[in-house]
Amino acid sequence: MNLGGGGCSELRSRHCILSWERLHWWLLHRHPQLCFPFGQEGQMIISLPESCLLTTDTVIRSYLGAYITKWKPPPSPLLALCTFLVSEKHAGDRSLWKPYLEILPKAYTCPVCLEPEVVNLLPKSLKAKAEEQRAHVQEFFASSRDFFSSLQPLFVEAVDSIFSYSALLWAWCTINTRAVYLRPRQRECLSAEPDTCALAPYLDLLNHSPSVQVKAAFNEETHSYEIRTTSRWRKHEEVFICYGPHDNQRLFLEYGFVSVHNPHACVYVSREILVKYLPSRDKQMDKKISILKDHGYIENLTFGWDGPSWRLLTALKLLCLEAEKFTCWKKVLLGEVISDTNEKTSLDIAQKICYYFMEETNAMLQKVSHMKDEKEALINQLTLVESLWTEELKVLRASAKTLHRLQTAFT
Numbered sequence: 001m002n003l004g005g006g007g008c009s010e011l012r013s014r015h016c017i018l019s020w021e022r023l024h025w026w027l028l029h030r031h032p033q034l035c036f037p038f039g040q041e042g043q044m045i046i047s048l049p050e051s052c053l054l055t056t057d058t059v060i061r062s063y064l065g066a067y068i069t070k071w072k073p074p075p076s077p078l079l080a081l082c083t084f085l086v087s088e089k090h091a092g093d094r095s096l097w098k099p100y101l102e103i104l105p106k107a108y109t110c111p112v113c114l115e116p117e118v119v120n121l122l123p124k125s126l127k128a129k130a131e132e133q134r135a136h137v138q139e140f141f142a143s144s145r146d147f148f149s150s151l152q153p154l155f156v157e158a159v160d161s162i163f164s165y166s167a168l169l170w171a172w173c174t175i176n177t178r179a180v181y182l183r184p185r186q187r188e189c190l191s192a193e194p195d196t197c198a199l200a201p202y203l204d205l206l207n208h209s210p211s212v213q214v215k216a217a218f219n220e221e222t223h224s225y226e227i228r229t230t231s232r233w234r235k236h237e238e239v240f241i242c243y244g245p246h247d248n249q250r251l252f253l254e255y256g257f258v259s260v261h262n263p264h265a266c267v268y269v270s271r272e273i274l275v276k277y278l279p280s281r282d283k284q285m286d287k288k289i290s291i292l293k294d295h296g297y298i299e300n301l302t303f304g305w306d307g308p309s310w311r312l313l314t315a316l317k318l319l320c321l322e323a324e325k326f327t328c329w330k331k332v333l334l335g336e337v338i339s340d341t342n343e344k345t346s347l348d349i350a351q352k353i354c355y356y357f358m359e360e361t362n363a364m365l366q367k368v369s370h371m372k373d374e375k376e377a378l379i380n381q382l383t384l385v386e387s388l389w390t391e392e393l394k395v396l397r398a399s400a401k402t403l404h405r406l407q408t409a410f411t
């Protein structure tokens with residue numbers, strides 16, 4: 001959120017600024033206690049009264065409440081929120097929430113919204129998650145259609161045309177990219193899934209920066225959702241909050257963007273790649289892999305800005321253990337050095353994997369670049385994917401440098 005011009009380009013358009021001002025006016029008019037003190041370290045950035053939050057309580061108190069209470073099995077909290085958003089958007093000028101709905105993005109860039117040919121260009125681990133996300137939303141839509149049909153008495157138009165897949169997708173992305181967390185509540189008329197999401201107008205204009213520190217939570221004493229910062233902000237500077245210590249794949253998956261110079265950025269190493277560079281003759285390989293699995297060392301192996309993660313190096317050290325040293329595997333997991341040979345071999349393999357990823361990343365960047373020339377309609381989606389690969393390449397280059405330095409200690 002920019003507290004005085006500049007900032008996020010989405011907000012710079014005349015239309016957005018007008019809507020934003022209208023939202024500001026709307027909130028202050030309804031809730032004069034809304035607070036925006038800012039600037040000082042440790043101070044409140046924003047405090048939003050409970051009555052400004054859009055929660056399942058808002059939905060149940062609305063004209064949808066009777067339909068939700070009647071429906072069996074009870075709809076999920078997420079379905080209640082999505083239904084309300086779609087219905088209120090459809091109401092247009094008649095909606096009390098219009099000033100808020102007007103400033104929401106019309107479309108999103110989470111992987112579920114990307115064209116399949118763009119999803120195909122994502123790193124493998126992210127592609128799998130993107131496909132899961134798409135299947136999840138499709139299933140959410142399919143399983144909600146009967147409930148939507150029950151709402152027909154509320155509308156003149158056919159509910160199928162109002163609660164379409166694209167409308168539900170928009171609502172799902174709105175919640176997924178903008179909701180704040182509330183402590184779980186349980187309502188009898190809703191299913192047992194966690195009811196923890198709330199939309200927080202105004203507060204959800206704040207963009208993410210990985211390098212700021214904030215505390216965000218609902219304050220039970222003031223009955224407000226509060227964000228406090230431990231960072232300092234100058235007048236006219238864009239104020240950021242931190243959505244969490246997320247790497248770029250997670251930011252892309254959950255929020256549809258990539259953070260440049262993200263300190264949490266990393267490149268994931270899959271089990272297949274890990275073993276591809278190990279000696280195929282090792283008779284103890286299956287045993288070693290099963291030890292890694294049992295101790296949770298087969299996942300979340302990464303390259304980061306500081307080189308291979310401790311987990312990746314530990315996994316490699318165990319996989320490279322000489323046959324006669326195999327009994328020392330527990331010591332490896334505890335971080336002990338077994339031998340110079342083991343240290344050196346694992347670093348060499350880490351370097352080979354790192355170079356392999358750099359080549360693959362360069363090849364993907366070329367592919368994306370060709371596609372940008374050919375498919376102009378997909379330029380925004382492709383640019384996003386390109387920025388993800390570009391950031392991964394930067395991480396790999398940094399990792400390769402660190403590895404080179406570590407390897408020289410053994411020459």
Ligand SMILES: C[S@@+](CC[C@H](N)C(=O)[O-])C[C@H]1O[C@@H](n2cnc3c(N)ncnc32)[C@H](O)[C@@H]1O
Pocket residue numbers: 008010011103104105177178204205206207208209254255256257258259
């Ligand atoms: C809670 S909203 C933040 C406000 C949003 N920019 C807006 O104009 O309404 C979260 C969305 O903002 C965008 N966003 C947040 N931080 C960003 C950043 N550092 N760079 C690019 N986009 C960002 C992403 O699209 C994300 O899904």
